[in-house]
Amino acid sequence: xxFQVERGGRASKNAAITLLIVLSALTAGxxxxxxxxxxxxxxxxxxxxxxxxxxxxxxxxxxxxLGQQAFVGIGGYTLFAAIAWWGIPPLxxxxxAGIVGLLVALPVVHMxxxxxxxxxxxxxxxxxxxxxxxxxxxxxxxxxxxMSLPIEVADSIEIAFIDRDGVLxxxxxxxxxxxxxxxxxLLRSRFGLALTAIRDNESAAAASGxxxxxxxxxxxxxxxxxxxxxxxxxxxxxxxxxxxxxFDINWTSYIIFIVVIGGVGTxxxxxxxxxVFFLLREYLADTGTWYLVILGLLSxxxxxxxxxxxxxxxxxxFDLKLFPTGRRLRVSDREL
Amino acid sequence: xGNWGDIIIQGILLGGLYGxxxxxxxxxxxxxxxxxxxHGDMIIASAFLxxxxxxxxxxxxxxxxxxxxxVLMFACGFGxxxxxxxxxxxxxxxRPVLVTxxxxxxxxxxxxxxxxxxxxxxxxxxxxxxxxxLGGGLVVGVVPLLIFASCVAVTGVLQWILYRTELGRAxxxxxxxPVTAGLMGVNDRNLFAIATGIALAVAGIAGTFTGIRSSFYxxxxxxxxxxxFEAVIIGGLGSLWGTLAxxxxxxxxxxxxxxxxxxxxxxxxxxxxxxxxxVRPTGLxxxxxx
Amino acid sequence: MSLVDIRGLSACYGDFQALFDxxxxxxxxxxxxxxxxxxxxxxxxxxxxxxxVPAPSEAILFDGKPIGGLRSMELVARGIALVPEGRxxxxxxxxxxxxxxxxxxxxxxxxxxxxxxGVFPRLRERRHQSATxxxxxxxxMVAIGRALMSNPRLLMCDEISLGLAPSVIANIYQxxxxxxxxxxxxxxxxxxxxxxxxFSDRLYCFQEGRVxxxxxxxxxxxxxISSAYFGA
Numbered sequence: 001x002x003f004q005v006e007r008g009g010r011a012s013k014n015a016a017i018t019l020l021i022v023l024s025a026l027t028a029g030x031x032x033x034x035x036x037x038x039x040x041x042x043x044x045x046x047x048x049x050x051x052x053x054x055x056x057x058x059x060x061x062x063x064x065x066l067g068q069q070a071f072v073g074i075g076g077y078t079l080f081a082a083i084a085w086w087g088i089p090p091l092x093x094x095x096x097a098g099i100v101g102l103l104v105a106l107p108v109v110h111m112x113x114x115x116x117x118x119x120x121x122x123x124x125x126x127x128x129x130x131x132x133x134x135x136x137x138x139x140x141x142x143x144x145x146x147m148s149l150p151i152e153v154a155d156s157i158e159i160a161f162i163d164r165d166g167v168l169x170x171x172x173x174x175x176x177x178x179x180x181x182x183x184x185x186l187l188r189s190r191f192g193l194a195l196t197a198i199r200d201n202e203s204a205a206a207a208s209g210x211x212x213x214x215x216x217x218x219x220x221x222x223x224x225x226x227x228x229x230x231x232x233x234x235x236x237x238x239x240x241x242x243x244x245x246x247f248d249i250n251w252t253s254y255i256i257f258i259v260v261i262g263g264v265g266t267x268x269x270x271x272x273x274x275x276v277f278f279l280l281r282e283y284l285a286d287t288g289t290w291y292l293v294i295l296g297l298l299s300x301x302x303x304x305x306x307x308x309x310x311x312x313x314x315x316x317x318f319d320l321k322l323f324p325t326g327r328r329l330r331v332s333d334r335e336l
Numbered sequence: 337x338g339n340w341g342d343i344i345i346q347g348i349l350l351g352g353l354y355g356x357x358x359x360x361x362x363x364x365x366x367x368x369x370x371x372x373x374x375h376g377d378m379i380i381a382s383a384f385l386x387x388x389x390x391x392x393x394x395x396x397x398x399x400x401x402x403x404x405x406x407v408l409m410f411a412c413g414f415g416x417x418x419x420x421x422x423x424x425x426x427x428x429x430x431r432p433v434l435v436t437x438x439x440x441x442x443x444x445x446x447x448x449x450x451x452x453x454x455x456x457x458x459x460x461x462x463x464x465x466x467x468x469x470l471g472g473g474l475v476v477g478v479v480p481l482l483i484f485a486s487c488v489a490v491t492g493v494l495q496w497i498l499y500r501t502e503l504g505r506a507x508x509x510x511x512x513x514p515v516t517a518g519l520m521g522v523n524d525r526n527l528f529a530i531a532t533g534i535a536l537a538v539a540g541i542a543g544t545f546t547g548i549r550s551s552f553y554x555x556x557x558x559x560x561x562x563x564x565f566e567a568v569i570i571g572g573l574g575s576l577w578g579t580l581a582x583x584x585x586x587x588x589x590x591x592x593x594x595x596x597x598x599x600x601x602x603x604x605x606x607x608x609x610x611x612x613x614x615v616r617p618t619g620l621x622x623x624x625x626x
Numbered sequence: 627m628s629l630v631d632i633r634g635l636s637a638c639y640g641d642f643q644a645l646f647d648x649x650x651x652x653x654x655x656x657x658x659x660x661x662x663x664x665x666x667x668x669x670x671x672x673x674x675x676x677x678x679v680p681a682p683s684e685a686i687l688f689d690g691k692p693i694g695g696l697r698s699m700e701l702v703a704r705g706i707a708l709v710p711e712g713r714x715x716x717x718x719x720x721x722x723x724x725x726x727x728x729x730x731x732x733x734x735x736x737x738x739x740x741x742x743x744g745v746f747p748r749l750r751e752r753r754h755q756s757a758t759x760x761x762x763x764x765x766x767m768v769a770i771g772r773a774l775m776s777n778p779r780l781l782m783c784d785e786i787s788l789g790l791a792p793s794v795i796a797n798i799y800q801x802x803x804x805x806x807x808x809x810x811x812x813x814x815x816x817x818x819x820x821x822x823x824x825f826s827d828r829l830y831c832f833q834e835g836r837v838x839x840x841x842x843x844x845x846x847x848x849x850x851i852s853s854a855y856f857g858a
Contacts, residue, residue: 064433066373111610114617115569117429118371122565123613129562130606133599144599249558253441260434289445296442303435304423502730509716509727516714519676521702521731521776 015322026173030166038169042237044278045172046230049179050251051258051270053223053230056183059265060195061219062202064117066252067124070108070131071101071224073246075231077135080241083153085140090157094171094232101228104131105221113217125249132247146242154239168237175233179226184267184323195219199265253292260299263309267323272311343591345474351567351587352484353549355580356542357560358567359487359494360535362579365568367507367531368425368524370432374440376561378536381443382409382543383552384451386458398458398544405544406537413536417529425528440557447554458547483545490538491580497534498576507531566609572619581621585612629654629780629811630675631687635694637674644670646835652780657812659826659843661819663855666832668815669711672782675813676708677701688780702731705779711788711815713769715757722753724768728775735777736809742771745801763794770802781805782813787821799825819851831855 029038050068058064075097082093112123136144157164186192194215197205206212235241254277262273277295284291306313315321361375372378382405389401424435466478498504506527510517514524546552546560563586571582586605593604612620630652637645644667652658660668673679675686677698686694693701698708707728716724725742743750746767752760757768766786773781787795799821806812816822822829823843831839831854839846839854 058430062428062430064430066433066437111613114613118373118433119565119569121433122371122373122562123569125558126562126566126606126609130603130610133603133606137599137603253437256434256437260438264430289448292445293442293449296438296440296445300420300435300438300442303431303438304420307431502726505719505723505727506730508718508723512716512718513714515678515698516710516716517727518698519678519702519708519710520727520772521699522727523697523699 011320012322023177027170029169029173030162033169035165038165039237040278042169042172044274045169045176046234047254047258047277048270048274049172049176049230050227051255051262051274052176052180052183052267053226054252054255055259055264055267055270056186056195057219057223059259059269060187060199061216062198063216063220064121065124065220065223066121066249066256067126067128068223068227068255069247069249069251070124070128071105071227072231072234072251073128073132073135073243074101074104075228075233076235076241076246077141078228079232079235080147080149081141083149084147090153090236091171094229094236097232098225098229101231102221102225104228105224108224109217109220113213113220125252128247128249132243135247136243142242144243146240146245148240149236157236168233171233172237175226175230180267182222187267191215191218253295257295257299259309261302261309263312263315264307266309266311266315268315269309269311273309276310341472341474343595344588345470345476346480347588347591348584349476349480349484349587350590351580351584352480352487353542353545353583354563354567354586355583356483356487356490356538356545358564358571358579358583359490359576360538360542361561361564362568362573362576363494363538364532364535366574367511368528369429369511370421370425370528371429371436372532372535373433373436373561374443374557375436375535375539375564376559377440377443377447377557378409378412379539379543379546379560379564380552380554380557381447382536382540383458383547384447384456384554385409385540386544386547387456390458396461397463398460398548402541402544405540409536409540410533414529414533416536417532418525421532422525422528440561444554444557451554453553453555455551455553456547457551458544460548464548479545479548483549486541486545487580487583490541491576494534494538495576503530563605566605569619570609570612572622574623575619575621578619578621578623582619585620628652629656629689630813631690632675633685633687635671635674635681635685637670637679637681639670639673639679644835645674648835648837650830650837650840652811652813654779655806655808655811656828657806657826658814659822659829660813660815660832661817661822661829661851661855662832662838665834667835668832669784671832672708672784672813672815675701675780676706676782678708699731702776702778703733705733705777707773707776707778707781709766709769709773709781709783709786711784713765715765715768715772717756717758719757720754721749721757721760721768724757725749725753725771725775728772731776733777737774737777739775742774745774745805746771761794762790763798766790766794766798767801770798774805778810780811780813782815784815785817786814787816787818795821819855823851833857 029041054068078097078100079093082088082096083090088096108127112120112127115123135141141147154164157167159167187195194205194210197208197210198212198215202212235246258273258277259270261276262271263269280295284294302309308316357379361372364370364372385408386398386401386405389404390398395401424431460479464479467475468478469475498507506517506522510522510524510527518524567582567586568579570585571578585608589608590601590605594601628651632648632650635645635648636643662668670679674681677696681694683692683694688704688706716727719727722739725739748764749767749771752764757765760768786798814826826843828841829843829846830837831851833854839850
C-alpha cells in the first residue's frame with residue numbers, strides 16, 4: 001500500500017490559473033469597464049471581503065459575531081473624522097481607520113469574550129449599539145444626522161492617470177485580494193491548522209494543545225482590523241455617513257446571508273454566496289422588504305437542510321476543493 | 337430627594353418590563369441552551385397580534401385580549417420548536433444562532449410589509465394615562481405598576497413551574513443530561529416545544545405591555561432583545577429572580593441616563609451592562625454552584 | 627417465551643462497530659451477568675437494548691415484539707430501565723427529585739418513593755440534598771432507585787461497582803438480592819467476576835463484540851471464564 005499527503009488536485013490547479021486570469025482582467029477594470037459596472041463590482045468586492053472575514057472568524061474560529069457593523073461604522077467614522085478634523089489625505093486616513101478599529105477592538109474583546117457562545121454574539125451587537133450611540137453624541141461629526149465629505153477631498157483621490165472611481169475600485173479589489181491571500185496563507189499555516197482543528201472539534205483541539213482562546217482572540221482582532229479598513233473604504237465611496245446607516249445591523253445580516261448561503265467554513269463558500277446574493281438583489285430589488293424576507297427564509301432553510309451551504313454541498317458531492325487549505329491522504333494499492 | 341426617588345421608582349417599574357421580556361429568553365436558554373436571537377421580534381410581533389385582535393374584536397382593553405394572545409403565542413412557540421428549532425439544535429451553537437437570526441430578519445421585515453414602518457400604540461381605555469399617588473409627592477402610572485406586578489407574578493409562576501412541578505423537574509433534568517432524561521421517558525423534542533411555547537406566551541405578555549406602555553415599531557425587536565439579553569446577563573444566568581433584578585438595574589440605569597438625553601437613556605443602560613460584565617462576569621445573582 | 631430475545635444484533639458505537647451478530651436471551655425474572663474485558667461491547671449491548679445506541683428493529687425482541695431502534699423514551703414505558711455507567715444523576719436535582727424522575731413514564735407497578743427508601747434507607751435521610759453531594763455508593767443507590775421507580779420488567783445495570791469500595795459494593799448487591807425473582811429480570815454488567823458469578827443465574831462472557839461463553843453461573847469453571855475472557 002502506498003500513500004501520500006497532498007493538498008490539492010487538478011481542480012485546484014485549474015482554479016488557480018482561472019483565478020489569475022480573472023484577477024488580471026479585473027485589475028485592468030478601470031480601462032475597460034464603465035462607471036456603472038465598476039461600482040457594482042466594487043460593491044461585490046467589499047461585500048465578499050467582509051463576508052470572508054466573518055467566515056474566517058465564525059466558520060473557522062467559532063466566534064459568532066452579530067456586531068460587525070461596529071467596525072464598519074468605526075472605520076467609516078475614523079476616515080471622516082481624520083479628514084474633517086485634521087485634513088489628513090483620504091488614503092492615509094484609510095490606513096488610520098484600520099488602526100483605530102484594532103484599538104477599539106482591544107477593550108471590546110476583553111469585555112465580550114467573557115460571554116459564552118451565543119451570548120457572545122449578542123454581546124457584540126450591544127457593543128455596536130453603544131459605539132453607534134456614542135458617535136451620534138459627537139457634534140463635530142454631525143451628531144445623529146451625520147456628515148458629508150467636502151468635494152475637494154473627493155477630487156484629491158485621483159492617482160496619476162487613474163480617476164477617482166478607478167482608485168476606489170482598485171482599492172476595493174486590493175483589500176479583497178490581500179484579505180483573501182492573508183486568510184488563505186493563514187489557513188495553510190500552523191495557525192490555520194489550529195483554526196481548522198477548532199472548527200472541526202473545539203474540545204479535541206484544546207486537548208491537543210491548541211490555545212483556543214488565544215486563536216479566537218487573534219482572529220477576532222484581525223477581523224476587526226480588516227472590517228474597519230473596508231468600512232473606511234465603503235464610506236469613502238459613499239461620501240456621506242450617518243450613525244444609523246454606518247452602525248446598521250444589516251451590514252452583519254448581509255454578511256451572514258452571504259456566508260450561510262454559500263457555505264460556512266470554506267474559502268469558496270462566500271464567493272458563491274456573494275454571487276447568489278447579488279443575483280437575488282438584481283431580481284428582487286423592486287420588492288423592497290420582501291427581498292429581506294426571502295433572504296432570511298432562504299438562509300434559515302439552508303441552515304436546516306444543507307448546513308454546509310451551496311458550495312459545501314456541491315464540494316462534498318464531487319469531492320472538490322478549489323482553494324485547498326487542508327491536507328488529504330491519497331492511498332493507492334499497488335502490488336509489490 | 338423627590339426627583340431622585342421618582343427616577344428610581346420609575347426605573348424599577350420599567351425594570352419589570354425588561355424582566356418580563358427577559359424571562360422567556362432565560363427559560364429557553366436554561367432548558368435547551370438555545371439563545372433565541374428573534375426573541376425581541378417575537379415580543380414586538382405579539383404587540384401587533386394584540387393590536388390586530390383588539391381591532392377585530394373591538395374589545396376596549398388589550399388586557400382582555402391577553403389570554404388569547406398568550407394561547408396563540410404558546411401555539412406558535414410549540415410549532416416553531418417542533419418544526420424548525422429542534423432541527424437546529426446540535427452540538428455547535430452556530431446553527432441555532434444563525435437560524436434564529438434569520439427568523440428575526442424574516443419576522444421584522446414581514447411586519448414592516450404588513451403594518452408599514454409607522455409607530456403603533458395599544459389603547460387601554462384611558463388606563464395608560466391614569467396614575468396613583470404613593471405619598472411623599474411620588475406619583476406613578478397605573479400601567480407601569482401593573483406591568484411590574486405582572487412581572488413579579490410571572491416570575492413567581494415560572495419559578496413554581498420549574499421547582500415544584502413534574503414538568504419543571506423534567507426541564508431541569510433535561511438541561512442537566514438529555515440522554516439520561518430520555519432513559520427516564522422524557523421526550524426532549526416535546527419538552528423543548530413546551531418550553532418554547534411557555535417562553536413565547538410570556539413574550540406575548542411582555543409584548544402587549546410594551547404596546548400599552550409606549551409606542552412601538554416593526555423594527556423595535558432588536559432593542560427589546562438587547563435589553564432582555566442585558567437583564568439576563570446582569571442578573572446572572574440560570575436565575576429567574578436574578579433576571580428580574582437585572583431588569584431593574586437596567587431600568588434604573590436608563591432612568592438616570594434619561595436625565596441627560598434620550599440617547600443617554602439607551603447608553604446608560606448599555607454601559608451599566610458592560611460595567612457588570614467587567615466587574616462581575618457571572619452577573620449579580622448567579623445560580624449557586626452545584 | 628423469554629422476555630428478551632436477541633438474534634443477530636450488530637451495532638456501532640459512533641463509527642466503530644462494537645457488536646457483531648450477537649445472540650442472547652433473558653428469561654422472565656432471570657438474573658443474567660455479562661462479563662468481559664474493556665471494549666468487549668458490554669456497555670454498547672445494554673445501550674442498544676435501552677435505545678441509546680441504534681439497533682436494527684428485528685434484532686431485539688422484547689416480550690415477543692421487535693423493539694430495536696426505538697427511542698429510549700418509548701422503551702421505558704414498556705418496562706426497560708437502564709442504570710447507566712457512571713450513574714449519570716441529574717446534578718441540579720435533589721435525591722428525591724432524581725428518584726421521581728424515574729417515575730416520569732408513569733408505568734404502573736409496585737415501586738414508590740417509600741419502597742425505594744425501604745431498600746436504601748440512607749437515601750431517606752439525604753432526600754433533600756443535591757445528588758452530587760452524596761458519596762459514590764449513595765449516588766449508585768440513587769441511580770438504581772431511580773431505575774426501579776419506572777417499575778421495570780428488565781433492569782439493566784452498567785458497572786455498578788465502578789469506583790466503589792468493596793464493602794460498599796457488597797452493601798448494594800445485598801440490597802439488590804431480594805429483588806431478584808418473578809417480577810423483574812436483571813441484566814448486569816460487572817467487572818468483578820466473583821461478584822458476577824455469585825449474583826447471577828446465568829452468565830455471558832463477551833469478547834471483542836461477540837459472545838465467547840455462556841452457561842449456568844454455577845456450572846461454568848474458572849478455566850472456561852479465563853479463556854473466554856482473554857481469548858484462547
